[in-house]
Amino acid sequence: MIFSKIKVLRSHGKQYIPDLNDVTLTEEFRGRPVLTPTDDMSDVEAAATLCPTQALSVAPFTLDLGRCLFCGECALRAPKNIRFTNDYKLGSTSREALVVTPQTEKIEFHPENIRPEIPQLFSHALKLRQVSAGGDASVEMELNATGNVNFDFGRYGVEFTASPRHSDGVVITGPISKNMAEPLDICYKAIPDPKIVIVCGSEACSGGLFSESKAVDRSFIENNRVDLWLPGAPTHPMTFIDGVMNITGKKQR
Amino acid sequence: MNYYITDNTSTQSIALKDIPEVEYAALYEDLSERLKQEQYHIAHYFARPEQSRLMFYLILLDDEKHQIMVARFAMEYYDDIALPSLTALHPAVHPFEREIAELYNVEFGAMPWKKPLRFDENRRCRTSTIDTYPFYSIEGDSLHEVNVGPIHAGIIEPGAFRFTCNGENVLHLEIALGYQHRGVEDEFVATDNRLRQTLLSESIAGDSAIAHSSAFAMAVERLSNNKTSQRLQAERTIALELERMAMHIADTGALSMDVGYQLGQVACEALRTVTINTTQAWCGNRFGKGLIRPAGSNKPLTSEKIEMIRKNVEEVGRRYAEVSDDIKSSPTLLSRFEQCGIVPRTEMHRIGGVGMAARASGLGRDLRTSHPFAAYSTKLNHESITQHDGDVMARLMMRCQEVSQSVEYIKQLLATIDTTEAVPAPNYEQTLAPEHFAFGLVEGWRGEICHIAITNEEGKIDTYKVKEPSLHNWLALALAVRGEGISDFPICNKSFNLSYCGHDL
Numbered sequence: 001m002i003f004s005k006i007k008v009l010r011s012h013g014k015q016y017i018p019d020l021n022d023v024t025l026t027e028e029f030r031g032r033p034v035l036t037p038t039d040d041m042s043d044v045e046a047a048a049t050l051c052p053t054q055a056l057s058v059a060p061f062t063l064d065l066g067r068c069l070f071c072g073e074c075a076l077r078a079p080k081n082i083r084f085t086n087d088y089k090l091g092s093t094s095r096e097a098l099v100v101t102p103q104t105e106k107i108e109f110h111p112e113n114i115r116p117e118i119p120q121l122f123s124h125a126l127k128l129r130q131v132s133a134g135g136d137a138s139v140e141m142e143l144n145a146t147g148n149v150n151f152d153f154g155r156y157g158v159e160f161t162a163s164p165r166h167s168d169g170v171v172i173t174g175p176i177s178k179n180m181a182e183p184l185d186i187c188y189k190a191i192p193d194p195k196i197v198i199v200c201g202s203e204a205c206s207g208g209l210f211s212e213s214k215a216v217d218r219s220f221i222e223n224n225r226v227d228l229w230l231p232g233a234p235t236h237p238m239t240f241i242d243g244v245m246n247i248t249g250k251k252q253r
Numbered sequence: 254m255n256y257y258i259t260d261n262t263s264t265q266s267i268a269l270k271d272i273p274e275v276e277y278a279a280l281y282e283d284l285s286e287r288l289k290q291e292q293y294h295i296a297h298y299f300a301r302p303e304q305s306r307l308m309f310y311l312i313l314l315d316d317e318k319h320q321i322m323v324a325r326f327a328m329e330y331y332d333d334i335a336l337p338s339l340t341a342l343h344p345a346v347h348p349f350e351r352e353i354a355e356l357y358n359v360e361f362g363a364m365p366w367k368k369p370l371r372f373d374e375n376r377r378c379r380t381s382t383i384d385t386y387p388f389y390s391i392e393g394d395s396l397h398e399v400n401v402g403p404i405h406a407g408i409i410e411p412g413a414f415r416f417t418c419n420g421e422n423v424l425h426l427e428i429a430l431g432y433q434h435r436g437v438e439d440e441f442v443a444t445d446n447r448l449r450q451t452l453l454s455e456s457i458a459g460d461s462a463i464a465h466s467s468a469f470a471m472a473v474e475r476l477s478n479n480k481t482s483q484r485l486q487a488e489r490t491i492a493l494e495l496e497r498m499a500m501h502i503a504d505t506g507a508l509s510m511d512v513g514y515q516l517g518q519v520a521c522e523a524l525r526t527v528t529i530n531t532t533q534a535w536c537g538n539r540f541g542k543g544l545i546r547p548a549g550s551n552k553p554l555t556s557e558k559i560e561m562i563r564k565n566v567e568e569v570g571r572r573y574a575e576v577s578d579d580i581k582s583s584p585t586l587l588s589r590f591e592q593c594g595i596v597p598r599t600e601m602h603r604i605g606g607v608g609m610a611a612r613a614s615g616l617g618r619d620l621r622t623s624h625p626f627a628a629y630s631t632k633l634n635h636e637s638i639t640q641h642d643g644d645v646m647a648r649l650m651m652r653c654q655e656v657s658q659s660v661e662y663i664k665q666l667l668a669t670i671d672t673t674e675a676v677p678a679p680n681y682e683q684t685l686a687p688e689h690f691a692f693g694l695v696e697g698w699r700g701e702i703c704h705i706a707i708t709n710e711e712g713k714i715d716t717y718k719v720k721e722p723s724l725h726n727w728l729a730l731a732l733a734v735r736g737e738g739i740s741d742f743p744i745c746n747k748s749f750n751l752s753y754c755g756h757d758l
Binding site: 073234 | 373409449458462503516522526533537
């Protein structure tokens with residue numbers, strides 16, 4: 001009995017990422033895109049017509065990561081103009097900063113938007129409540145992964161709680177289905193002040209594929225201040241970790 | 254009775270006019286007999302408006318003859334007649350009849366469980382809202398109710414659970430779903446952009462993105478009469494098996510966590526990471542989004558990737574087997590998992606359980622054997638794994654055995670891939686046969702996934718139906734916890750790991 005456990009332990013070894021600030025994802029990963037305008041923009045026009053969430057625009061030439069589902073199809077249609085890098089640092093305090101232009105060299109975090117109480121109170125420990133409102137379980141699984149043996153975000157005091165009463169903020173995933181609009185609101189109101197709002201995943205940022213659906217209710221986003229926007233389909237654990245470390249003042253992009 | 258008969262290797266769709274239109278009375282009689290036998294089960298049964306009529310489509314699977322049987326019947330849209338309910342005879346039909354009743358206000362006579370299924374935005378039956386779900390309640394001095402949800406304590410999707418308990422023991426559990434409803438089926442129809450439809454299929458249930466997008470691709474390829482190459486089929490099968498491995502390992506970790514077996518939990522977390530990072534190194538996404546595309550692929554395997562996948566799955570398979578050996582040799586774990594959350598085979602059949610959970614109870618529902626598709630019909634000689642006890646341990650052992658099977662299949666298929674053979678790019682422009690009916694039937698890690706697409710006279714998809722295995726298996730979870738201590742609910746729940754968004758659509 002004990003030998004089988006030793007075997008598992010020996011194979012397991014050390015799994016944690018020693019430095020969360022020093023992570024490079026595989027080249028295949030589709031993160032921050034780089035846009036290069038050319039004289040002939042016909043490829044981009046074709047890509048924009050195909051773009052499933054109208055995230056890509058030709059004039060002006062922009063790609064809105066808050067809408068983008070990172071399918072990478074535009075980069076295949078317009079390889080001269082659009083290229084996805086493996087840069088996972090996609091979060092921002094500003095929704096507008098998620099719109100990538102040809103001038104974008106990194107996604108600006110805009111630390112000036114951070115309310116002063118956030119780094120003051122939450123830099124050592126931040127407990128979050130997660131609400132899935134129409135999410136497809138992939139973003140939720142990635143959020144779970146932030147606490148797993150590899151990423152171990154808990155080492156920075158960032159953890160998810162079982163009750164809104166014990167939390168400092170809410171992480172919303174999914175386009176916000178109508179049937180979840182009220183439970184989300186109740187949960188948010190139950191969190192003591194000051195509290196932060198993080199929207200996680202492109203579906204949560206813009207509604208994604210469901211932005212026009214009748215079964216979706218985005219009023220929560222319109223009525224409340226969002227502190228951190230995190231794109232992705234799903235948001236990679238490193239995107240979440242980077243965003244939260246920036247907003248709590250643990251690092252500066 | 255007259256059915257249109259086809260099978261899952263067919264590359265063609267079915268002209269609507271070729272689907273025999275029958276009388277409900279004949280269908281009712283035929284199904285009441287057939288559904289008694291394990292050989293038959295319903296893959297999908299739904300209705301849609303066609304001019305002034307409501308047309309009902311039924312897809313019945315014959316597991317022994319490997320046949321797919323399709324029939325339909327009509328009723329006048331404003332007919333005020335009650336159809337005799339099949340649910341009354343065969344509870345397996347309940348989600349289908351409930352959906353039809355909710356969406357179109359169709360009356361099913363003597364239906365035992367007339368409750369809304371998912372509080373669909375388009376429902377005509379608006380007698381209750383999701384806040385006033387008519388939970389079943391039992392009166393008694395010694396009973397109390399425990400209400401959980403819709404928001405749960407972990408990072409998971411929402412659903413409302415109500416337990417009726419006698420002391421610590423669960424007498425009855427009712428699960429009310431619909432919170433995740435975001436109008437998936439409507440969005441398929443609202444757009445002509447095939448890429449958008451593909452991405453929709455990937456977001457039906459994120460943990461089964463590969464299985465659902467494969468089902469979509471199969472349905473669309475049938476509608477465009479597109480024969481995909483053996484290589485593409487093999488690559489899709491590898492992706493499906495990678496998804497199965499990743500989720501089975503994740504669930505082993507989750508079960509370990511819930512019984513305080515931290516070693517198993519962290520080992521499985523790490524192994525799942527390796528598995529999904531393998532998928533990511535193949536296609537750029539840890540859940541395989543972007544991998545399955547109609548008529549082709551953007552991410553054909555290269556020899557480097559083949560070697561990378563082979564190496565990783567072998568390593569994961571070896572280390573996971575060690576965890577599974579440790580579980581089997583730890584009496585403290587066995588005492589929690591064994592004889593807990595039992596669903597006997599007869600019950601599983603009665604309620605129409607599918608997939609891995611059904612196989613854990615000895616009911617051999619597995620499309621890979623009964624209705625083989627992709628490489629399962631050509632390169633692999635798949636033999637279903639089954640267990641007999643139907644308890645948490647059986648469902649866990651299903652996972653342990655299926656992971657090692659997946660490892661073998663992936664290695665076997667990787668060896669068949671000839672990287673010099675060209676793989677076409679995806680085609681989002683293919684014209685679809687007008688007024689045709691096509692299905693995509695795929696065995697995902699959780700079980701049977703069924704997609705149905707019906708086109709109008711212009712060749713546009715005007716009805717899209719999705720069935721997730723969870724639609725059947727939620728009831729199995731409710732039955733599994735009956736008589737168990739309420740503290741065993743978490744492990745019963747994790748042993749099924751059902752999808753909320755796939756159910757709610």
